[in-house]
Amino acid sequence: MASFFQEWVEYRHEKVRQWKEDTGGKAYGYLCCMTPEEILYAAGVLPAKVMGAGEAPQEIVDKHLVRYACPYVRSMLDAAGRGEYSYLDSVVVCNSCDIMSRVEYYWRTMKPHPKSTILGVELSPYVLYIKSPEKISGPGVHEYLRSEFRIFKQHLERDTKQVITDDMLESAISVYNEHYDLMRKLHDLRKEEPLKVSGSEAFVIELSSLLMRKDLHNQKLAAHLKNIETREPLSGNPVRLFLSGGGVDHFTGQIYTVIEEAGGQVVAEDIGVGSSWFGHGIDTDKPPMDAIVAHRLDVHCPHTMTSERHPRERFEYVKSKIKDANVKGAVFFVPMYCECRNLEYPFIKEGLRDELGIPTLYLDSDYSQGSLDEAVSKIEAFIEMLEE
Protein backbone atom coordinates (compact mmCIF):
# COMPACT_ATOMS: atom_id res chain seq x y z
CA MET A 1 0.00 0.00 0.00
CA ALA A 2 2.83 2.41 0.91
CA SER A 3 4.19 1.88 -2.58
CA PHE A 4 1.00 3.40 -4.01
CA PHE A 5 1.83 6.76 -2.38
CA GLN A 6 5.52 6.40 -3.23
CA GLU A 7 4.71 5.79 -6.90
CA TRP A 8 2.67 8.98 -7.11
CA VAL A 9 5.62 10.94 -5.75
CA GLU A 10 8.27 9.21 -7.84
CA TYR A 11 6.35 9.23 -11.11
CA ARG A 12 4.38 12.41 -10.41
CA HIS A 13 4.65 13.82 -13.95
CA GLU A 14 3.54 10.57 -15.56
CA LYS A 15 0.75 10.08 -13.01
CA VAL A 16 -0.74 13.54 -13.56
CA ARG A 17 -0.48 13.13 -17.34
CA GLN A 18 -2.19 9.74 -17.07
CA TRP A 19 -4.96 11.22 -14.89
CA LYS A 20 -5.58 13.89 -17.53
CA GLU A 21 -5.68 11.29 -20.26
CA ASP A 22 -8.05 9.02 -18.34
CA THR A 23 -10.47 11.72 -17.21
CA GLY A 24 -10.09 14.43 -19.81
CA GLY A 25 -9.78 16.84 -16.87
CA LYS A 26 -7.46 19.78 -16.36
CA ALA A 27 -4.47 19.87 -14.01
CA TYR A 28 -3.38 23.09 -12.34
CA GLY A 29 0.03 23.38 -10.76
CA TYR A 30 0.35 25.30 -7.51
CA LEU A 31 3.31 26.37 -5.48
CA CYS A 32 2.12 27.19 -2.02
CA CYS A 33 -0.25 26.20 0.76
CA MET A 34 -2.24 29.46 0.45
CA THR A 35 -3.74 28.13 -2.80
CA PRO A 36 -7.47 27.40 -2.32
CA GLU A 37 -7.25 23.82 -3.52
CA GLU A 38 -10.90 23.22 -2.61
CA ILE A 39 -12.08 25.63 -5.34
CA LEU A 40 -9.94 23.82 -7.91
CA TYR A 41 -11.27 20.48 -6.71
CA ALA A 42 -14.86 21.75 -6.93
CA ALA A 43 -14.23 22.63 -10.58
CA GLY A 44 -13.10 19.07 -11.29
CA VAL A 45 -9.49 20.19 -11.67
CA LEU A 46 -6.51 18.24 -10.31
CA PRO A 47 -4.41 20.54 -8.10
CA ALA A 48 -0.82 19.26 -8.44
CA LYS A 49 2.01 20.65 -6.34
CA VAL A 50 4.92 22.03 -8.33
CA MET A 51 8.26 20.90 -6.89
CA GLY A 52 11.93 21.35 -7.64
CA ALA A 53 13.81 19.18 -10.10
CA GLY A 54 16.26 17.51 -7.74
CA GLU A 55 19.76 17.16 -9.13
CA ALA A 56 18.81 18.07 -12.71
CA PRO A 57 21.32 20.62 -14.06
CA GLN A 58 19.90 24.15 -14.11
CA GLU A 59 19.99 25.43 -17.67
CA ILE A 60 17.66 28.38 -17.95
CA VAL A 61 17.04 30.01 -14.63
CA ASP A 62 20.41 31.82 -14.50
CA LYS A 63 19.27 34.10 -17.31
CA HIS A 64 16.42 35.34 -15.15
CA LEU A 65 17.25 34.94 -11.51
CA VAL A 66 20.36 35.73 -9.46
CA ARG A 67 22.30 32.87 -7.92
CA TYR A 68 21.68 34.12 -4.40
CA ALA A 69 17.94 33.49 -4.67
CA CYS A 70 16.16 30.60 -2.96
CA PRO A 71 17.67 27.43 -4.50
CA TYR A 72 14.32 25.63 -4.25
CA VAL A 73 12.47 28.29 -6.23
CA ARG A 74 15.34 28.42 -8.72
CA SER A 75 15.04 24.68 -9.28
CA MET A 76 11.24 24.89 -9.74
CA LEU A 77 11.60 27.71 -12.24
CA ASP A 78 14.28 25.94 -14.20
CA ALA A 79 12.08 22.86 -14.42
CA ALA A 80 9.27 25.08 -15.68
CA GLY A 81 11.56 26.75 -18.21
CA ARG A 82 12.73 23.38 -19.51
CA GLY A 83 9.12 22.36 -20.07
CA GLU A 84 9.02 19.74 -17.32
CA TYR A 85 5.58 21.04 -16.36
CA SER A 86 4.26 21.55 -19.88
CA TYR A 87 1.31 19.23 -19.15
CA LEU A 88 -0.17 21.70 -16.67
CA ASP A 89 -3.18 23.66 -17.89
CA SER A 90 -2.47 26.54 -15.55
CA VAL A 91 -0.22 27.50 -12.66
CA VAL A 92 -1.31 29.17 -9.42
CA VAL A 93 1.25 31.41 -7.74
CA CYS A 94 0.88 33.06 -4.33
CA ASN A 95 3.11 35.59 -2.64
CA SER A 96 4.30 33.18 0.01
CA CYS A 97 7.64 35.00 0.07
CA ASP A 98 9.30 37.79 -1.91
CA ILE A 99 10.90 35.46 -4.43
CA MET A 100 7.76 33.35 -4.80
CA SER A 101 5.69 36.43 -5.58
CA ARG A 102 7.96 37.09 -8.58
CA VAL A 103 7.50 33.56 -9.90
CA GLU A 104 4.33 34.74 -11.62
CA TYR A 105 6.43 37.01 -13.84
CA TYR A 106 9.33 34.58 -14.30
CA TRP A 107 7.09 31.66 -15.24
CA ARG A 108 5.22 33.77 -17.79
CA THR A 109 8.50 35.01 -19.25
CA MET A 110 10.37 31.73 -19.26
CA LYS A 111 7.54 29.59 -20.57
CA PRO A 112 4.96 31.70 -22.40
CA HIS A 113 1.68 29.84 -22.76
CA PRO A 114 -0.93 31.89 -24.69
CA LYS A 115 -4.56 31.16 -23.90
CA SER A 116 -7.87 32.17 -25.52
CA THR A 117 -8.45 35.91 -25.73
CA ILE A 118 -11.35 38.28 -26.29
CA LEU A 119 -10.34 41.68 -27.68
CA GLY A 120 -6.75 40.84 -26.83
CA VAL A 121 -7.54 40.06 -23.19
CA GLU A 122 -6.91 36.52 -21.92
CA LEU A 123 -10.07 34.88 -20.61
CA SER A 124 -8.00 33.27 -17.93
CA PRO A 125 -4.24 33.75 -17.68
CA TYR A 126 -1.99 30.69 -17.72
CA VAL A 127 -0.26 31.86 -14.56
CA LEU A 128 -2.81 32.89 -11.95
CA TYR A 129 -1.62 35.09 -9.14
CA ILE A 130 -3.21 35.27 -5.70
CA LYS A 131 -1.91 38.00 -3.49
CA SER A 132 -2.55 36.74 0.01
CA PRO A 133 -2.31 39.17 2.93
CA GLU A 134 0.88 39.16 4.97
CA LYS A 135 -1.10 40.02 8.08
CA ILE A 136 -3.72 37.33 8.53
CA SER A 137 -5.88 38.83 11.26
CA GLY A 138 -7.57 42.16 11.85
CA PRO A 139 -10.23 44.23 10.10
CA GLY A 140 -10.69 43.88 6.36
CA VAL A 141 -8.36 40.90 5.98
CA HIS A 142 -11.10 38.33 5.44
CA GLU A 143 -12.92 40.53 2.90
CA TYR A 144 -9.68 41.20 1.06
CA LEU A 145 -8.76 37.53 0.64
CA ARG A 146 -12.34 36.64 -0.27
CA SER A 147 -12.09 39.18 -3.08
CA GLU A 148 -8.82 37.59 -4.29
CA PHE A 149 -10.38 34.11 -4.17
CA ARG A 150 -13.50 35.40 -5.98
CA ILE A 151 -11.37 36.69 -8.86
CA PHE A 152 -9.45 33.40 -8.87
CA LYS A 153 -12.77 31.50 -9.00
CA GLN A 154 -13.98 33.62 -11.92
CA HIS A 155 -10.81 32.86 -13.91
CA LEU A 156 -11.29 29.18 -13.15
CA GLU A 157 -14.95 29.31 -14.23
CA ARG A 158 -13.98 30.89 -17.55
CA ASP A 159 -11.23 28.35 -18.12
CA THR A 160 -13.39 25.32 -17.27
CA LYS A 161 -16.52 26.84 -18.85
CA GLN A 162 -18.80 26.28 -15.90
CA VAL A 163 -20.21 28.03 -12.87
CA ILE A 164 -18.77 26.76 -9.61
CA THR A 165 -21.79 26.65 -7.32
CA ASP A 166 -21.94 26.63 -3.53
CA ASP A 167 -23.08 23.02 -3.72
CA MET A 168 -19.94 22.10 -5.65
CA LEU A 169 -17.81 23.95 -3.10
CA GLU A 170 -19.56 22.27 -0.18
CA SER A 171 -18.98 18.90 -1.73
CA ALA A 172 -15.27 19.70 -2.19
CA ILE A 173 -15.05 20.93 1.40
CA SER A 174 -16.49 17.65 2.60
CA VAL A 175 -13.79 15.70 0.71
CA TYR A 176 -11.06 17.99 2.04
CA ASN A 177 -12.32 17.78 5.61
CA GLU A 178 -12.15 14.01 5.34
CA HIS A 179 -8.58 14.40 4.11
CA TYR A 180 -7.65 16.66 7.03
CA ASP A 181 -9.22 14.16 9.48
CA LEU A 182 -7.28 11.25 7.99
CA MET A 183 -4.02 13.19 7.98
CA ARG A 184 -4.60 14.17 11.60
CA LYS A 185 -5.07 10.49 12.46
CA LEU A 186 -1.81 9.68 10.70
CA HIS A 187 -0.10 12.53 12.55
CA ASP A 188 -1.48 11.34 15.91
CA LEU A 189 -0.07 7.86 15.28
CA ARG A 190 3.37 9.44 15.17
CA LYS A 191 2.95 10.61 18.75
CA GLU A 192 2.67 7.02 19.95
CA GLU A 193 5.52 5.09 21.54
CA PRO A 194 6.69 2.73 20.18
CA LEU A 195 6.18 4.10 16.69
CA LYS A 196 4.31 2.27 14.00
CA VAL A 197 4.78 4.90 11.30
CA SER A 198 8.15 6.29 10.28
CA GLY A 199 8.60 9.97 9.46
CA SER A 200 9.60 9.15 5.89
CA GLU A 201 6.46 7.08 5.33
CA ALA A 202 4.21 9.84 6.70
CA PHE A 203 6.02 12.41 4.58
CA VAL A 204 5.53 10.44 1.36
CA ILE A 205 1.84 9.95 2.18
CA GLU A 206 1.52 13.68 2.74
CA LEU A 207 3.45 14.64 -0.36
CA SER A 208 1.41 12.29 -2.53
CA SER A 209 -1.77 13.95 -1.29
CA LEU A 210 -0.60 17.12 -2.99
CA LEU A 211 -0.43 15.39 -6.35
CA MET A 212 -3.63 13.41 -6.71
CA ARG A 213 -7.34 14.06 -6.34
CA LYS A 214 -8.16 13.99 -2.66
CA ASP A 215 -11.04 11.51 -2.94
CA LEU A 216 -8.63 8.87 -4.25
CA HIS A 217 -6.07 9.74 -1.57
CA ASN A 218 -8.73 9.54 1.15
CA GLN A 219 -9.81 6.11 -0.02
CA LYS A 220 -6.24 4.77 -0.05
CA LEU A 221 -5.22 6.44 3.21
CA ALA A 222 -8.26 5.15 5.10
CA ALA A 223 -7.33 1.60 4.07
CA HIS A 224 -3.66 2.21 4.85
CA LEU A 225 -4.46 3.48 8.36
CA LYS A 226 -6.27 0.21 9.04
CA ASN A 227 -3.18 -1.71 7.92
CA ILE A 228 -0.98 0.39 10.18
CA GLU A 229 -3.12 -0.51 13.20
CA THR A 230 -2.28 -4.19 12.81
CA ARG A 231 1.40 -3.88 11.99
CA GLU A 232 4.31 -4.40 14.39
CA PRO A 233 6.05 -1.31 15.81
CA LEU A 234 9.28 -0.11 14.23
CA SER A 235 12.39 -1.77 15.58
CA GLY A 236 14.99 -0.02 17.71
CA ASN A 237 14.58 2.97 19.96
CA PRO A 238 14.91 5.99 17.66
CA VAL A 239 15.53 9.50 18.95
CA ARG A 240 12.31 11.47 18.44
CA LEU A 241 12.82 14.68 16.51
CA PHE A 242 10.91 17.71 15.27
CA LEU A 243 11.76 18.87 11.73
CA SER A 244 11.37 22.46 10.60
CA GLY A 245 12.23 23.89 7.22
CA GLY A 246 11.13 25.04 3.83
CA GLY A 247 11.40 23.78 0.29
CA VAL A 248 10.97 20.17 1.38
CA ASP A 249 9.91 18.13 -1.63
CA HIS A 250 10.55 14.70 -3.15
CA PHE A 251 14.29 15.52 -3.34
CA THR A 252 15.09 17.38 -0.11
CA GLY A 253 12.59 15.08 1.62
CA GLN A 254 15.47 12.60 1.69
CA ILE A 255 16.37 14.38 4.93
CA TYR A 256 13.84 12.04 6.60
CA THR A 257 15.85 9.01 5.49
CA VAL A 258 19.12 10.66 6.51
CA ILE A 259 17.66 11.18 10.00
CA GLU A 260 16.35 7.63 10.18
CA GLU A 261 19.65 6.10 9.09
CA ALA A 262 21.37 8.10 11.83
CA GLY A 263 19.06 6.60 14.47
CA GLY A 264 16.36 9.26 14.64
CA GLN A 265 12.72 9.57 13.65
CA VAL A 266 10.83 12.73 12.74
CA VAL A 267 7.61 12.58 14.76
CA ALA A 268 6.35 16.11 14.06
CA GLU A 269 7.20 18.82 11.58
CA ASP A 270 6.60 22.34 10.28
CA ILE A 271 7.85 22.13 6.73
CA GLY A 272 5.36 24.20 4.77
CA VAL A 273 4.04 21.21 2.86
CA GLY A 274 0.72 19.63 3.82
CA SER A 275 1.23 19.68 7.55
CA SER A 276 0.79 23.45 7.53
CA TRP A 277 -2.93 23.11 7.24
CA PHE A 278 -4.19 19.65 7.99
CA GLY A 279 -4.26 20.51 11.67
CA HIS A 280 -7.69 22.01 11.35
CA GLY A 281 -10.74 21.43 9.19
CA ILE A 282 -12.94 23.80 7.23
CA ASP A 283 -15.96 25.22 9.03
CA THR A 284 -19.09 23.74 7.44
CA ASP A 285 -21.45 26.19 9.18
CA LYS A 286 -20.18 29.15 7.17
CA PRO A 287 -20.98 29.95 3.52
CA PRO A 288 -18.43 27.85 1.54
CA MET A 289 -16.32 30.69 0.13
CA ASP A 290 -16.09 32.33 3.57
CA ALA A 291 -15.19 29.00 5.13
CA ILE A 292 -12.39 28.43 2.60
CA VAL A 293 -11.06 31.95 3.17
CA ALA A 294 -11.13 31.51 6.96
CA HIS A 295 -9.34 28.19 6.62
CA ARG A 296 -6.56 29.66 4.52
CA LEU A 297 -6.19 32.59 6.91
CA ASP A 298 -5.53 30.05 9.64
CA VAL A 299 -2.52 28.56 7.82
CA HIS A 300 0.60 28.89 9.96
CA CYS A 301 3.19 29.99 7.47
CA PRO A 302 6.47 31.73 8.37
CA HIS A 303 5.60 34.42 5.83
CA THR A 304 2.31 35.51 7.35
CA MET A 305 1.72 37.17 10.68
CA THR A 306 -1.15 37.83 13.04
CA SER A 307 -1.81 40.94 15.11
CA GLU A 308 0.37 39.26 17.72
CA ARG A 309 4.12 39.67 17.66
CA HIS A 310 5.11 37.40 14.80
CA PRO A 311 7.77 35.06 16.21
CA ARG A 312 5.75 34.39 19.37
CA GLU A 313 2.77 33.27 17.31
CA ARG A 314 5.00 31.01 15.22
CA PHE A 315 6.63 29.60 18.34
CA GLU A 316 3.22 28.83 19.84
CA TYR A 317 2.39 26.99 16.61
CA VAL A 318 5.62 24.96 16.84
CA LYS A 319 4.73 24.12 20.44
CA SER A 320 1.32 22.90 19.34
CA LYS A 321 2.94 20.66 16.69
CA ILE A 322 5.27 18.97 19.18
CA LYS A 323 2.73 18.72 22.00
CA ASP A 324 2.51 15.11 23.26
CA ALA A 325 5.09 13.98 20.68
CA ASN A 326 7.90 13.56 23.26
CA VAL A 327 10.39 15.33 21.02
CA LYS A 328 14.03 15.23 22.19
CA GLY A 329 15.56 17.57 19.61
CA ALA A 330 14.69 19.84 16.71
CA VAL A 331 16.34 19.88 13.28
CA PHE A 332 16.02 23.04 11.19
CA PHE A 333 16.67 22.31 7.52
CA VAL A 334 16.39 25.70 5.88
CA PRO A 335 16.95 26.69 2.25
CA MET A 336 19.78 29.17 1.82
CA TYR A 337 18.58 32.78 1.49
CA CYS A 338 15.17 31.89 2.96
CA GLU A 339 14.37 35.07 4.87
CA CYS A 340 11.03 33.79 6.21
CA ARG A 341 12.56 30.81 7.97
CA ASN A 342 15.88 32.36 8.89
CA LEU A 343 14.37 35.47 10.47
CA GLU A 344 12.27 33.48 12.90
CA TYR A 345 14.89 30.79 13.63
CA PRO A 346 16.76 32.53 16.50
CA PHE A 347 13.50 33.24 18.34
CA ILE A 348 12.16 29.72 17.92
CA LYS A 349 15.51 28.17 18.81
CA GLU A 350 15.64 30.13 22.07
CA GLY A 351 12.03 29.26 22.88
CA LEU A 352 12.64 25.56 22.33
CA ARG A 353 15.78 25.63 24.45
CA ASP A 354 14.61 27.91 27.29
CA GLU A 355 10.95 26.95 27.60
CA LEU A 356 11.00 23.31 26.59
CA GLY A 357 14.63 22.24 27.06
CA ILE A 358 14.81 21.06 23.44
CA PRO A 359 18.17 21.56 21.68
CA THR A 360 18.26 22.44 17.99
CA LEU A 361 20.47 21.65 15.03
CA TYR A 362 20.56 24.15 12.16
CA LEU A 363 21.36 22.92 8.64
CA ASP A 364 21.22 25.01 5.52
CA SER A 365 20.25 23.54 2.19
CA ASP A 366 21.33 24.71 -1.23
CA TYR A 367 18.95 22.16 -2.76
CA SER A 368 21.73 19.78 -3.73
CA GLN A 369 22.83 16.27 -2.91
CA GLY A 370 25.86 17.93 -1.31
CA SER A 371 23.67 19.54 1.35
CA LEU A 372 22.08 16.20 2.15
CA ASP A 373 25.48 14.49 2.30
CA GLU A 374 26.82 17.21 4.54
CA ALA A 375 23.81 16.84 6.82
CA VAL A 376 24.62 13.18 7.53
CA SER A 377 27.56 13.77 9.85
CA LYS A 378 25.92 16.69 11.63
CA ILE A 379 22.72 14.76 12.26
CA GLU A 380 24.72 11.78 13.53
CA ALA A 381 26.56 14.09 15.94
CA PHE A 382 23.28 15.66 17.03
CA ILE A 383 21.70 12.29 17.74
CA GLU A 384 24.80 11.17 19.62
CA MET A 385 24.51 14.33 21.70
CA LEU A 386 20.85 13.64 22.46
CA GLU A 387 21.54 10.01 23.35
CA GLU A 388 24.31 10.83 25.84
Added chain:
Amino acid sequence: MLIVGIDVGQHGIKAVGVKDSAIASQEVLQSGSEANVGAGEILERILAQSPHSDNEAVKVVATGLGRKEVSFADLRRTQEHCVAKGAHFLMGGACTILDAGAGGCRAVRIGPTGKVLEFSGNSKCACGTGSFFTTACEVLQIGMDRLDELALQAEGLAGVSTTCAVFAESAIISNVHRGFGLGDICAGICDSVTTRLTDVVHRVGVEEELFFCGGVALMRTVGKMLEAQLGVKVHVPEAPLLVAALGAALSLA
Protein backbone atom coordinates in the same frame (compact mmCIF):
# COMPACT_ATOMS: atom_id res chain seq x y z
CA MET B 1 41.78 -4.25 27.27
CA LEU B 2 43.51 -2.05 24.74
CA ILE B 3 41.24 0.45 23.04
CA VAL B 4 42.47 2.10 19.86
CA GLY B 5 40.90 5.32 18.65
CA ILE B 6 41.46 6.00 14.95
CA ASP B 7 40.67 9.40 13.46
CA VAL B 8 40.52 9.24 9.66
CA GLY B 9 40.86 12.81 8.44
CA GLN B 10 41.25 14.40 5.05
CA HIS B 11 45.03 14.77 5.24
CA GLY B 12 46.05 12.43 8.03
CA ILE B 13 45.12 9.33 9.97
CA LYS B 14 45.71 9.64 13.67
CA ALA B 15 45.54 6.91 16.28
CA VAL B 16 45.80 6.67 20.05
CA GLY B 17 45.95 3.48 22.13
CA VAL B 18 44.37 3.69 25.58
CA LYS B 19 44.86 1.11 28.31
CA ASP B 20 43.56 1.37 31.87
CA SER B 21 42.31 4.90 31.05
CA ALA B 22 45.85 6.06 30.22
CA ILE B 23 47.47 6.82 26.86
CA ALA B 24 49.63 3.81 25.87
CA SER B 25 50.68 4.85 22.35
CA GLN B 26 50.00 7.31 19.56
CA GLU B 27 50.72 7.55 15.87
CA VAL B 28 50.08 9.84 12.86
CA LEU B 29 50.07 8.76 9.19
CA GLN B 30 49.49 10.64 5.95
CA SER B 31 46.04 9.72 4.53
CA GLY B 32 46.24 7.60 1.40
CA SER B 33 43.54 6.95 -1.12
CA GLU B 34 42.28 3.90 0.80
CA ALA B 35 41.15 4.94 4.27
CA ASN B 36 40.65 1.34 5.37
CA VAL B 37 44.19 0.35 4.34
CA GLY B 38 45.69 3.36 6.13
CA ALA B 39 43.63 2.65 9.22
CA GLY B 40 44.84 -0.99 9.17
CA GLU B 41 48.43 0.14 8.90
CA ILE B 42 48.16 2.57 11.79
CA LEU B 43 46.45 -0.07 13.94
CA GLU B 44 49.39 -2.42 13.38
CA ARG B 45 51.82 0.29 14.46
CA ILE B 46 49.78 1.05 17.58
CA LEU B 47 49.64 -2.64 18.47
CA ALA B 48 53.41 -2.91 18.03
CA GLN B 49 53.99 0.06 20.33
CA SER B 50 51.43 -0.80 23.02
CA PRO B 51 52.29 -3.28 25.72
CA HIS B 52 49.58 -5.95 25.61
CA SER B 53 49.36 -9.72 25.80
CA ASP B 54 48.29 -11.88 22.85
CA ASN B 55 45.01 -12.87 24.46
CA GLU B 56 44.15 -9.33 25.55
CA ALA B 57 41.07 -7.88 23.90
CA VAL B 58 41.62 -5.06 21.40
CA LYS B 59 38.75 -2.76 20.48
CA VAL B 60 38.79 -0.14 17.74
CA VAL B 61 36.72 3.06 17.67
CA ALA B 62 36.78 5.06 14.43
CA THR B 63 36.03 8.74 14.00
CA GLY B 64 36.67 11.53 11.49
CA LEU B 65 35.46 12.07 7.94
CA GLY B 66 36.44 8.54 6.90
CA ARG B 67 35.17 6.66 9.95
CA LYS B 68 32.66 4.68 7.93
CA GLU B 69 35.45 3.33 5.72
CA VAL B 70 37.14 1.56 8.64
CA SER B 71 35.66 -1.89 8.15
CA PHE B 72 37.18 -3.43 11.28
CA ALA B 73 35.94 -0.77 13.72
CA ASP B 74 33.91 -2.02 16.68
CA LEU B 75 32.30 1.37 17.07
CA ARG B 76 32.07 4.60 15.08
CA ARG B 77 31.65 7.98 16.70
CA THR B 78 31.34 11.47 15.24
CA GLN B 79 34.14 14.00 15.46
CA GLU B 80 32.02 16.23 17.73
CA HIS B 81 31.57 13.46 20.28
CA CYS B 82 35.25 12.47 20.19
CA VAL B 83 36.80 15.91 20.51
CA ALA B 84 34.47 16.49 23.46
CA LYS B 85 35.68 13.28 25.13
CA GLY B 86 39.32 14.04 24.36
CA ALA B 87 39.17 17.66 25.49
CA HIS B 88 37.34 16.79 28.69
CA PHE B 89 39.98 14.15 29.49
CA LEU B 90 42.78 16.68 28.95
CA MET B 91 41.16 19.82 30.38
CA GLY B 92 38.37 18.73 32.73
CA GLY B 93 35.30 20.87 33.39
CA ALA B 94 33.05 22.84 31.09
CA CYS B 95 34.58 24.57 28.10
CA THR B 96 34.23 25.39 24.44
CA ILE B 97 36.31 23.35 22.00
CA LEU B 98 37.39 24.50 18.58
CA ASP B 99 38.52 21.67 16.33
CA ALA B 100 39.92 22.83 12.99
CA GLY B 101 41.22 20.17 10.65
CA ALA B 102 42.06 19.94 6.98
CA GLY B 103 38.52 19.40 5.80
CA GLY B 104 36.32 21.13 8.33
CA CYS B 105 36.05 23.01 11.57
CA ARG B 106 33.63 22.73 14.45
CA ALA B 107 32.97 24.39 17.77
CA VAL B 108 31.61 22.20 20.55
CA ARG B 109 30.40 23.46 23.92
CA ILE B 110 30.56 20.90 26.72
CA GLY B 111 29.19 20.94 30.25
CA PRO B 112 31.07 20.17 33.49
CA THR B 113 30.69 16.39 32.99
CA GLY B 114 31.89 16.53 29.40
CA LYS B 115 28.41 16.22 27.92
CA VAL B 116 28.01 17.94 24.55
CA LEU B 117 25.56 20.81 24.96
CA GLU B 118 25.77 22.43 21.53
CA PHE B 119 27.92 22.35 18.43
CA SER B 120 28.33 24.14 15.16
CA GLY B 121 30.50 23.69 12.10
CA ASN B 122 31.48 25.10 8.76
CA SER B 123 29.42 24.41 5.68
CA LYS B 124 30.74 23.45 2.26
CA CYS B 125 33.57 25.96 2.44
CA ALA B 126 37.32 25.61 2.87
CA CYS B 127 37.65 28.87 4.79
CA GLY B 128 38.65 28.24 8.38
CA THR B 129 40.19 24.90 7.54
CA GLY B 130 43.66 23.52 6.95
CA SER B 131 42.91 23.26 3.23
CA PHE B 132 42.92 27.04 3.07
CA PHE B 133 46.50 27.05 4.41
CA THR B 134 47.50 24.33 1.95
CA THR B 135 46.27 26.49 -0.93
CA ALA B 136 48.04 29.56 0.44
CA CYS B 137 51.31 27.66 0.90
CA GLU B 138 51.14 26.44 -2.71
CA VAL B 139 50.67 30.00 -3.95
CA LEU B 140 53.53 31.36 -1.84
CA GLN B 141 55.68 28.26 -2.35
CA ILE B 142 56.52 27.92 1.31
CA GLY B 143 55.77 25.31 3.95
CA MET B 144 53.13 25.60 6.67
CA ASP B 145 55.73 26.03 9.45
CA ARG B 146 57.41 28.83 7.53
CA LEU B 147 54.08 30.58 6.92
CA ASP B 148 53.34 30.43 10.65
CA GLU B 149 56.80 31.68 11.58
CA LEU B 150 56.63 34.62 9.14
CA ALA B 151 53.13 35.53 10.32
CA LEU B 152 54.23 35.49 13.97
CA GLN B 153 57.07 37.90 13.25
CA ALA B 154 55.04 40.21 11.00
CA GLU B 155 54.38 43.76 12.11
CA GLY B 156 51.62 44.48 9.61
CA LEU B 157 48.84 42.57 7.96
CA ALA B 158 47.90 42.31 4.28
CA GLY B 159 44.19 41.57 4.50
CA VAL B 160 42.45 38.86 2.49
CA SER B 161 39.04 40.44 2.16
CA THR B 162 37.21 37.55 0.53
CA THR B 163 35.85 34.70 2.65
CA CYS B 164 36.05 32.24 -0.24
CA ALA B 165 39.19 30.07 -0.33
CA VAL B 166 39.11 29.94 -4.13
CA PHE B 167 38.97 33.72 -4.51
CA ALA B 168 41.43 34.13 -1.65
CA GLU B 169 44.09 32.58 -3.87
CA SER B 170 43.87 35.52 -6.27
CA ALA B 171 43.64 37.96 -3.34
CA ILE B 172 46.95 36.57 -2.04
CA ILE B 173 48.57 36.86 -5.48
CA SER B 174 47.24 40.40 -5.69
CA ASN B 175 48.84 41.21 -2.31
CA VAL B 176 52.18 39.88 -3.64
CA HIS B 177 51.88 42.12 -6.72
CA ARG B 178 50.98 45.12 -4.60
CA GLY B 179 54.36 44.74 -2.87
CA PHE B 180 53.32 43.63 0.61
CA GLY B 181 56.03 41.88 2.61
CA LEU B 182 55.80 38.10 2.83
CA GLY B 183 55.29 38.26 6.60
CA ASP B 184 52.33 40.64 6.27
CA ILE B 185 50.80 38.43 3.60
CA CYS B 186 51.15 35.38 5.85
CA ALA B 187 49.62 37.30 8.75
CA GLY B 188 46.72 38.27 6.48
CA ILE B 189 46.13 34.62 5.62
CA CYS B 190 46.10 33.62 9.30
CA ASP B 191 43.77 36.50 10.07
CA SER B 192 41.34 35.38 7.37
CA VAL B 193 41.22 31.84 8.78
CA THR B 194 40.90 33.13 12.34
CA THR B 195 37.96 35.36 11.47
CA ARG B 196 36.12 32.42 9.99
CA LEU B 197 36.90 30.29 13.04
CA THR B 198 35.62 32.95 15.44
CA ASP B 199 32.32 32.97 13.52
CA VAL B 200 31.93 29.27 14.23
CA VAL B 201 32.88 29.72 17.91
CA HIS B 202 30.41 32.60 18.36
CA ARG B 203 27.56 30.35 17.26
CA VAL B 204 27.95 28.18 20.38
CA GLY B 205 29.55 30.80 22.64
CA VAL B 206 32.70 30.79 24.74
CA GLU B 207 33.24 32.01 28.29
CA GLU B 208 36.73 31.93 29.80
CA GLU B 209 38.85 29.49 27.88
CA LEU B 210 38.87 27.95 24.44
CA PHE B 211 40.35 24.50 23.88
CA PHE B 212 41.85 24.61 20.39
CA CYS B 213 42.71 21.36 18.60
CA GLY B 214 43.06 19.83 15.13
CA GLY B 215 45.82 20.46 12.60
CA VAL B 216 45.16 24.21 12.38
CA ALA B 217 45.92 24.48 16.11
CA LEU B 218 49.56 23.78 15.19
CA MET B 219 49.62 27.29 13.70
CA ARG B 220 50.68 29.40 16.67
CA THR B 221 49.64 32.60 14.92
CA VAL B 222 46.04 31.44 14.67
CA GLY B 223 45.98 30.67 18.40
CA LYS B 224 47.25 34.15 19.20
CA MET B 225 44.81 35.79 16.84
CA LEU B 226 41.94 33.78 18.32
CA GLU B 227 42.88 35.07 21.77
CA ALA B 228 42.86 38.62 20.46
CA GLN B 229 39.62 38.31 18.50
CA LEU B 230 37.65 36.35 21.11
CA GLY B 231 39.16 37.97 24.19
CA VAL B 232 39.59 34.60 25.96
CA LYS B 233 42.54 32.38 26.80
CA VAL B 234 43.22 29.80 24.11
CA HIS B 235 44.55 26.47 25.32
CA VAL B 236 46.34 24.31 22.74
CA PRO B 237 47.16 20.78 23.98
CA GLU B 238 50.58 19.20 23.44
CA ALA B 239 49.31 17.04 20.59
CA PRO B 240 46.35 18.90 19.06
CA LEU B 241 46.15 16.49 16.13
CA LEU B 242 45.40 13.53 18.39
CA VAL B 243 42.49 14.85 20.48
CA ALA B 244 39.74 13.25 18.37
CA ALA B 245 41.54 9.89 18.24
CA LEU B 246 42.05 10.03 22.00
CA GLY B 247 38.38 10.85 22.50
CA ALA B 248 37.40 7.97 20.24
CA ALA B 249 39.38 5.54 22.38
CA LEU B 250 37.91 7.02 25.55
CA SER B 251 34.39 6.41 24.17
CA LEU B 252 34.84 2.77 25.16
CA ALA B 253 37.17 3.20 28.12
